[in-house]
Amino acid sequence: MSMILDEIRTSVQAKSPLVYLYTPEEERALRLLKTVADETGAAIRTWSCVGGLEGGDRAATRDPVEALQTVVRENIAGFVVFKDLPPYFGQPEVVRALRDVYYSNAAEQRMLVILAAELNLPEALKKEVHLIEVPPPDSDEILHQLEEIRDSDAKYNLPDTALQEVTMALKGLTETEIRHVLHRVLQHGNAAKDELIDEIFNEKKNIVKKSGYLEFSPPRWGIEGVGGLDNLKDWLVKRRRMFTPEAVAAGVPIPKGLLIMGVSGCGKSLAVKAISSLWEIPLFRLDMNLVFSGIYGSPEETFHRALRTIESVAPAVLWIDEIENALGIQEDGITISSHIFSSFLTWMQEKPPMVFIAATANHIQALPAEIIRKGRFDQVFFCDLPTADERVEIFRIHLARYNANLDDFDYKMLTVQTEGWNGAEIEQAVISARTEAYHDGRTFNQRDLDISIAKIVPLSETMEQQIKTIRSWAFSRATPASSGGRKRR
Numbered sequence: 001m002s003m004i005l006d007e008i009r010t011s012v013q014a015k016s017p018l019v020y021l022y023t024p025e026e027e028r029a030l031r032l033l034k035t036v037a038d039e040t041g042a043a044i045r046t047w048s049c050v051g052g053l054e055g056g057d058r059a060a061t062r063d064p065v066e067a068l069q070t071v072v073r074e075n076i077a078g079f080v081v082f083k084d085l086p087p088y089f090g091q092p093e094v095v096r097a098l099r100d101v102y103y104s105n106a107a108e109q110r111m112l113v114i115l116a117a118e119l120n121l122p123e124a125l126k127k128e129v130h131l132i133e134v135p136p137p138d139s140d141e142i143l144h145q146l147e148e149i150r151d152s153d154a155k156y157n158l159p160d161t162a163l164q165e166v167t168m169a170l171k172g173l174t175e176t177e178i179r180h181v182l183h184r185v186l187q188h189g190n191a192a193k194d195e196l197i198d199e200i201f202n203e204k205k206n207i208v209k210k211s212g213y214l215e216f217s218p219p220r221w222g223i224e225g226v227g228g229l230d231n232l233k234d235w236l237v238k239r240r241r242m243f244t245p246e247a248v249a250a251g252v253p254i255p256k257g258l259l260i261m262g263v264s265g266c267g268k269s270l271a272v273k274a275i276s277s278l279w280e281i282p283l284f285r286l287d288m289n290l291v292f293s294g295i296y297g298s299p300e301e302t303f304h305r306a307l308r309t310i311e312s313v314a315p316a317v318l319w320i321d322e323i324e325n326a327l328g329i330q331e332d333g334i335t336i337s338s339h340i341f342s343s344f345l346t347w348m349q350e351k352p353p354m355v356f357i358a359a360t361a362n363h364i365q366a367l368p369a370e371i372i373r374k375g376r377f378d379q380v381f382f383c384d385l386p387t388a389d390e391r392v393e394i395f396r397i398h399l400a401r402y403n404a405n406l407d408d409f410d411y412k413m414l415t416v417q418t419e420g421w422n423g424a425e426i427e428q429a430v431i432s433a434r435t436e437a438y439h440d441g442r443t444f445n446q447r448d449l450d451i452s453i454a455k456i457v458p459l460s461e462t463m464e465q466q467i468k469t470i471r472s473w474a475f476s477r478a479t480p481a482s483s484g485g486r487k488r489r
């Protein structure tokens with residue numbers, strides 16, 4: 001059936017006496033163990049802090065040390081599954097008793113399994129314990145469960161043709177979560193496939209929300225709200241069908257990630273936000289400030305957990321904004337948390353295919369070569385200041401957003417007035433014109449814009465030299481996000 005079963009079988013063959021099964025799914029893990037136990041004819045018994053040791057003096061063996069010693073003393077063979085052990089790891093007696101289990105020579109083969117939802121291994125056991133991390137159910141398991149639930153109630157209705165797509169959407173959820181979401185949606189009788197899939201994605205969003213440091217970014221921004229940047233937009237549009245089951249089935253290579261770097265205020269973050277509505281997959285922003293804050297544990301551990309969580313809700317886009325800060329890279333290119341940086345690079349190599357990384361960077365000179373190197377990201381784009389034509393597009397987007405009459409403006413004039421401006425500054429000019437006019441109780445016009453434009457000093461004026469440096473640095477390392485940018489040079 002599944003990889004995880006094979007992994008358990010392998011550790012049985014290897015005669016590992018002490019196995020740590022790390023999973024939030026206790027019931028499922030027990031079932032997996034039972035499957036292997038049945039194959040080998042081994043017995044299986046459990047221990048819990050409330051129920052004591054199954055098949056023994058339950059009251060006396062509630063004490064974990066007593067229970068572990070009983071296992072050794074009575075030469076208990078087969079699988080002995082300890083459910084609630086990690087909270088006791090602070091007691092040296094418990095750690096000692098576990099070491100004794102490991103080094104005792106059982107007459108018959110025995111595997112003591114520590115079954116836990118958290119990963120907490122005492123230093124003194126690290127070498128003895130064989131760690132197995134149980135992944136969430138794979139496609140076969142999900143499909144099996146899906147069919148079982150569908151057939152469990154005559155009212156439930158889900159055509160065979162929808163099974164594959166629903167299975168894919170359910171990937172990453174635990175068995176219990178799958179059961180809940182399916183019963184809830186199928187209750188309604190004729191749930192349409194799309195409704196079901198929406199509901200599944202909602203469930204996933206809630207799971208991510210619980211994590212605290214991953215923030216769901218709603219699919220509110222369309223690609224049409226991004227002015228200019230035609231190369232970048234083309235790239236995204238061409239890949240809009242890549243995360244569908246059809247594309248996966250057809251073996252189309254799935255894009256891994258995208259790095260957008262460049263001048264600030266030019267729409268990098270905006271473009272990333274547009275991915276989710278374009279591709280119709282959820283987008284989560286990883287808040288690296290929270291990861292580094294230590295609120296959720298050590299940054300390394302939190303980061304690792306965040307990556308796991310995002311894997312569990314795939315297909316999804318993971319957005320790391322201003323990656324140079326996120327990875328602890330300082331202006332001079334020195335990484336303050338090289339641990340996180342290197343584990344991120346490794347993860348990018350091995351990450352599940354259905355997680356797409358969208359990274360943005362402002363201080364691009366700070367990015368180490370490893371991250372830009374070919375193959376890490378599918379594409380590295382450079383966003384420059386918008387050209388005159390692009391500025392017109394950006395003006396029109398924001399004017400329309402603030403309910404201006406698009407015919408009331410002189411675009412030629414506007415482009416002359418805003419030479420060297422970025423998109424954020426254009427937006428700012430429109431907002432302040434609109435605010436002034438609103439104050440006077442009228443719709444805004446060219447004159448209002450003229451006034452607000454005159455008041456803004458664009459970044460490119462104060463940072464002329466920096467922008468030149470960024471440009472020349474990016475020239476050989478990245479693809480221009482807009483075709484106009486190439487012409488300008």
Ligand SMILES: Nc1ncnc2c1ncn2[C@@H]1O[C@H](COP(=O)(O)OP(=O)(O)O)[C@@H](O)[C@H]1O
Nearest residue numbers: 225226227264265266267268269270423424427
């Ligand atoms: N190309 C653009 N098209 C439309 N709006 C833009 C563009 N560039 C910037 N803006 C406006 O400026 C705001 C800030 O841009 P942002 O994407 O955060 O810049 P960056 O991430 O490149 O620093 C956006 O929310 C948007 O309103």
Ligand SMILES: [Mg+2]
Nearest residue numbers: 268269321360
């Ligand atoms: Mg940004």
